[in-house]
Amino acid sequence: MAEILLKNAYVIDPISGINGELMDIALSGSRIVEEASPKAEVIDCHGFLTLPGGIDSHTHYSGTKVNFGRYMSPEDMRAGRTARRGPMHITSGYSVPTTYGNSYRYSALGYTTLVEGAMAPLEARHTHEEFKFTPLQDSFANTLFDGNWGMLRALEDNDIKHAAAIIAWTLSAVKGFAIKLTNPGGTEAWGFGKNVSCINQTIPTFDLTPADIIKGAIRANELLHLPHSVHLHCNNLGTPGNFTCTLGTFGHVPDLNDKRQSLYATHVQFHSYGGSGWGDFCSKSEPVAKMVNLRPQIVIDMGQVMFGRTTTMTADGPMEFNLYRLHHDKWSNHDIELETGSGIIPVNYRKKNLVNSIMWAIGLELALLVENPWQCMLTTDNPNGAPFVKYPEIIALLMSKRYRDAEFATIHQDTEKRVPLPAIDRELDWHEIAVMTRAGQAKALGIIDIGKGYLSPGAEGDIAIYPLRIDDIDPSADYEKVIKGFSQTEYTIKRGRVVSRRGDAIIDGENTTFWVKPKVPAAYDMQHDTAFQELFERYYSVRMSNYPVQEEYLHRNHCIETETDL
């Protein structure tokens, strides 16, 4: 087995309790081991910051709507072309790169694990096909249940176990990882061009409110003992005053799991807005962060907005239509029968735009006001807030008040009256950044047990080695160095092999797809449930037998089986 010995690495590994120690790390095969033999290839890491491989717990990089973002945007494809070089294939795209583009660029940033934020079950095969062509990162798929008729019917009957059984069947069938709810109830209402505006409003076609769906899914999730919690995109994304909806939602979340949160709320920046309209639009990051600080059962990610062009894409079909009516640029929509919706529009976040400037501030405020970094992950909801290549800049903004002030001076001048950002002095340290970009994500996703997010013996050999000499850098002043250092690893190691060197992928990798299979007793096996079969028979446009994602699509994969309380 191939062995590597990393000598003199300056390590920050929050899960193992290591914060800035000089040490050697040995790798044998795909794992980290106690010691390497003298035959090991030695890599001198002197002066390099060494972290567990980056984990993005919410990014849109594979599947139907991501690919449609590329399909409809030749202008974005032209904005990010690279040529074939060594083992690297050509790439296209800036905000929605081709699969190889995503993989190479994430790898250059030290990322080794990605969670696709929203996979529609009916089109899951497509997501898995693209995973295969994202070779340098392991893949997980959040699976959409917000408008799943089978689950909604069970929740209508208040039969949580039945809802859990449908979730279990679907996750196993489509090789998904976690329950994703996107604008629960709203995507179903969008089937007839409607939306929901409040978590307590009954949706048009089922006798349920969004709150019922969220609470039911959380309980079902814990009955199935899934590694991750429910992963929620709250209702009312992007509307002024939506913070009350967000707070109301958070108030419904019970604390049901002692290993991790009971709810992961994604891209909370988009859900922390005050005001009654665009005229008095303002930041409500403070009450939202305060709520998170009071409730350890909630983990959020930032959904940071950065200025410039990008492409927005979400299962939240009605929200994208509203955005289209603001921007008047091109608009795509793709509703998925019996399951969910989706929409895509290109946007350009401008410093001259007051609303955009406030959005930029809110994301940073959330990360700075949530006291515990294990409760706030660094994301842009790639590519919705910004393409992931902006992560190094976000890290630098969080680490430097001076950089924030310098940027603040360039944005819309009225922003100051609408946001608390200028008054926040906190500067995050290297350890906190390591938590928010890998360790915290591993914990929130519940994947520490399978070797993710840390560097002790037994862990997966996923390591990011950055050309950052911590002792010589004052991040609050040297933010340019921070950006540069995090923009390109010296080495990215995936499953025990160096896959990326100074920005270039150096081998054709092969990722692993992780999926869950809850062990369900026969009485709750939906495969043989006649009412469930009839749902397929009558209302789906594909046959039930053709619905599950076949083994052929998994390639290298790891099935996480869970014991259930059904």
Place this chain on the structure above:
Amino acid sequence: MESRDVPCPFCGCLCDDVFVTVENNRIIGVENCCTLGNAKFLSKKRLKHPIMRKNGKWVEVTYEEAIDETARILSDAMRPLLYGWSGTIGEAQVVGVHLAEEIGALIDSTTSVCHNPSILAIQEVGHPGCTLGQVKNRADLVVYWGCNPIEAHPRHMSRYTTYADGYFIDNTASDRTVIVVDIRRSEGAKVADEFVQVKPGGDYLVLSALRAMVRGKSDVVPESVAGVKKVQLQRVADLMMKAKFGAVFFGLGITMSRGKYKNVRNAIELVSELNRRTKFTISAMRGHFNVYGFNEVLTWMAGYPFAVDFSRGIAFYNPGETTVIDLLERREPDACLVVASDPGAHFPKSTIEHMAAIPTVQIDPCVNATTALCQVQIPVAITGIEVAGTAYRMDGVPIRMKKVLETEFPTDQEILERIVIRIREIRADG
């Protein structure tokens, strides 16, 4: 032996409920299928051996010789063209895209001569669409514009629209209204509640008139538009605005007639406009069973749905320049590989003449019009009957095609992989 739920490898409907009976490795019965699919499942004609032209005559050759010749042709070429792809699975298309990248070829698909304008329109204004089951369950208004599903997609109406059972539709016969817009009274028009007959080339005008009416500007619409009376247009606009869920399906009648992508753009903008009042979607009636799959594969690998030129070492896309017809019209390609399509039967004469003048190789199970243009033809297993793999339905839903017959024939994917290996060997030998 009986196989249930077999997806049909004919058109973009990708009906996945076909029941196939096999005896002694031959299909003896096909149920649930339309006549088009039936004919494909039951077809017995095929080319048995690779063939090559030697001294002007067709000669049977081994696979090895045919692959060797193909590899030689492609590696000698300065401007190779790889065309077709819509009748094979994604797994083979992927090898094709990698091959194109490796040899700096231009790769294009049958999309170029069918829904190419639809994609151009989508790239300008987007695409408000949905999966077919969404239409089946919800649509109380269905519009077929410039297409004839009864003959081109025979089960579209019964599986997904007009006659399909739907969750929110109590009675399919009385609760769904069907509008057909066409230049002639086709078979589809006969089942329509409202048939709108447009003068050839008049679709853009009619779409514009409807957009005006939906925006409340009926007063600007003249008494007759492209042969359609204003009262009928107003009736159609009212039906659209009153619908709870309207679904527009369009075909080559608007993509390949006067106005081309502008027609499609106008139709999409009509649908976007209608979404401000109610729910509306629009979808292209895609032809080959996996034409959409090639668009998907090329997009995730290279960034564009069709017409990608790799000759500069990056993916370059410029329809009108990198599209197959334009390229052949300019007589640029000096070698051509055709996979899973039949340009000989569909392309303009001048372009076919150029294909015949350069070394052209075809990978296809059957002798077809393209065979006459080729130097080499390599027969393969029939995808979706003898080979399993991925196809994308016209609405983007991926379905795994099945293998119901055993075969000795190699697959498209295997042949392409062998060509790649052989090209690398030739190049390594200098």
